[in-house]
Amino acid sequence: MTKIRIMGGAPVASGVPPLRLRVAHVDQANTVLTASDGDLWPSAWADDGALYAAAGDGTGFARHVWSDIVVNRIDGHPETGLTGERLSDGDAVAPIWQPGSFNRKPTGMVAVDGNGDSRDELYLAVQDLRMPDAVGGFDEAPTATVVRSDDYGRTWTWPRDPMFSDHVFTTIMFLDLGQSNGGSPWVYAYGIDGNWRTSFAKLVNDPTRLFLARVPAASVQDRATWEFVSAFEADGTPAWSRDITRRIPVLVDERRFYPTPAFGNGAHDFTCIAQGSVVWNPGLGRYLYSTWSEYTFEFFEAPAPWGPWRLLHSHDFGHFPWHGPRSPLAKHGGYAPTMPSKFISPDGRDLWLQSNWFVPASSRGGRAYCFGLRRVRFDPGQAAVTAASGNLARCLDASPLVSRVREGHESVLADGRRDIAEDSAFGPGSGEDVWGYEWPSPRRFDRIVYAPGPQDSLGGWFADGPRVEVRVDGRWMPVLRVTVKPPYRNDFTALEEDEYVFTFAPVTADGVRLTGTAGGPLRYTSISELEVWAPASSPAGRPGPDRRSPS
Structure with a gap:
């Protein structure tokens, strides 16, 4: 045990x-x-x-x-x-x-x-x-x-x-x-x-x-x-x-x-x-x-x-x-x-x-x-909420939150590019896969955009979930009533989609993550981008690779 x-x-x-x-x-x-x-x-x-x-x-x-x-x-x-x-x-x-x-x-x-x-x-x-x-x-x-x-x-x-x-x-x-x-x-x-x-x-x-x-x-x-x-x-x-x-x-x-x-x-x-x-x-x-x-x-x-x-x-x-x-x-x-x-x-x-x-x-x-x-x-950061707009993953003080990355490039999650990907170190790891961010102060957001990595029949997708979880007062908890478009398929066909948009009622938290069991014979998940959007921010206005949202 x-x-x-x-x-x-x-x-x-x-x-x-x-x-x-x-x-x-x-x-x-x-x-x-x-x-x-x-x-x-x-x-x-x-x-x-x-x-x-x-x-x-x-x-x-x-x-x-x-x-x-x-x-x-x-x-x-x-x-x-x-x-x-x-x-x-x-x-x-x-x-x-x-x-x-x-x-x-x-x-x-x-x-x-x-x-x-x-x-x-x-x-x-x-x-x-x-x-x-x-x-x-x-x-x-x-x-x-x-x-x-x-x-x-x-x-x-x-x-x-x-x-x-x-x-x-x-x-x-x-x-x-x-x-x-x-x-x-x-x-x-x-x-x-x-x-x-x-x-x-x-x-x-x-x-x-x-x-x-x-x-x-x-x-x-x-x-x-x-x-x-x-x-x-x-x-x-x-x-x-x-x-x-x-x-x-x-x-x-x-x-x-x-x-x-x-x-x-x-x-x-x-x-x-x-x-x-x-x-x-x-x-x-x-x-x-x-x-x-x-x-x-x-x-x-x-x-x-x-x-x-x-x-x-x-x-x-x-x-x-x-x-x-x-x-x-x-x-x-x-x-x-x-x-x-x-x-x-x-x-x-x-x-x-x-x-x-x-x-x-x-x-x-x-x-x-x-x-x-x-x-x-x-x-330890601070408890006061930081007002921020746009893609909060691009805030200067955002820190990637990952279970593991095969090539060490955590920056892939928020580099503004969809042509560079990472995965969770394929092979028998331990625990669930996690892709997310944490901030030194709470932020308010209501939408996550997850772009998976390239298609691969050996792995790269979530076998269950992925679930959206947020950290409030030091505790991770699930976000309820999440809508996912398009619906996420828990098999290799999930990698055929360019992106998945998770929407939910606005939450205030200092951390957010997608988590679930890795799928495929080699049990890993892949990612090319993870965006976290503040309410009333339009994904169509994504900042380019050299721009960052204000903290």
Whole structure:
């Protein structure tokens, strides 16, 4: 049974409303690339203003000398340019506790002045991960520890023995509270058991539970001082225990993504509790957990580090093949997504997400296997209605709302052209298909014009519906008494029509979508244009490709 269970205490959950977004947008591909090589890149923003990040399996910010772990310094900002320097690597950073079948992978980093010398120490969580040339490569992480640097990443020390073992709390992600740990006397760490993501070979159970620990900033490497959330009080605050066997999860997500294998890729049935990052966003007043399944990004939000955690947004990139970030058809997801606090805008609405994609990372358009960033927009917007006329899809602040797009061109929905089309990434996806828009404030409209894509006997049409739904006060609801001309036929002949006009009584909403089950042997829908018309606006007066309606 597909479900999400949230742990965190009902009193807090009832007292703190969910973070409501009117626009949630994630770029379809990395748009900022760097002269680097590697993956994972957990990072920390230190007191000297630099971002420190550790890469796995690459050369880092250097052209040569591959290592399974590389520590780097990164300066600059995505808008103005990023530069990096390789600082340390391999055996100088961390040991391999079980050499032979395992190598080192960085999972979390924090910068904090725990000894009071007015200089940050760097702490890096490193796990043993099964090597790719072994049976079940990348499919279990039995051991982890935390290494320390007192000279901003150039030299490192570690405890004599692993800090975590027996597959328990072995994927460690430090909470990013901002520069120098936000000045907090505590360092918080989230942990996952078993593996850093779905265990394809099932050597361990797939991760579905996220745990939380804290440790005084002065004793991060002293395992005896770590405390784990072990219960919740009546008011929703956590109780802590130094006994790791008493830990309870702060988030449980038992959903499964892409249950059916596709196009020769046997991996399927992914979970989304995985290595990513948790960051404090002061502008939004929320903690954000960015994570992933194989083909999706998943975002959760909470008012406190321990919750209550709620699903905020999902972004589905569709199954492989993907296209590299320099391709004109750029579209790719990635793994281990992080959102560095250094790059969050003051109002919290604009963020940069870092993630990597390895296979086939060297596809047309270049590599995505580097420290690369893409824009994320999480906008609560405003409740006041914005007066607008004409085709509201062409408003400057309209954001496409899609289930997934095969070639990454969300702009097709509102580019004013009927000769360019997109589809919903043909193949066995998950959930219903969606084509629509959202705005940062409510709009009034009474008509939708849907132009499907080219005819295809393998798919492209809706097997049921499509239904018109609108979002009002954060809730999606069906629009009643909708008239469709011409009537929509739920088979391949639906693609023979140039357009379908959906009319209904005027509604005021900050989102609208057409949704239904995809049809055809490959189960996808197609689209060349989606128009949303304000009352008394004539479709005959559609603006051309270079004109937009006022917001």
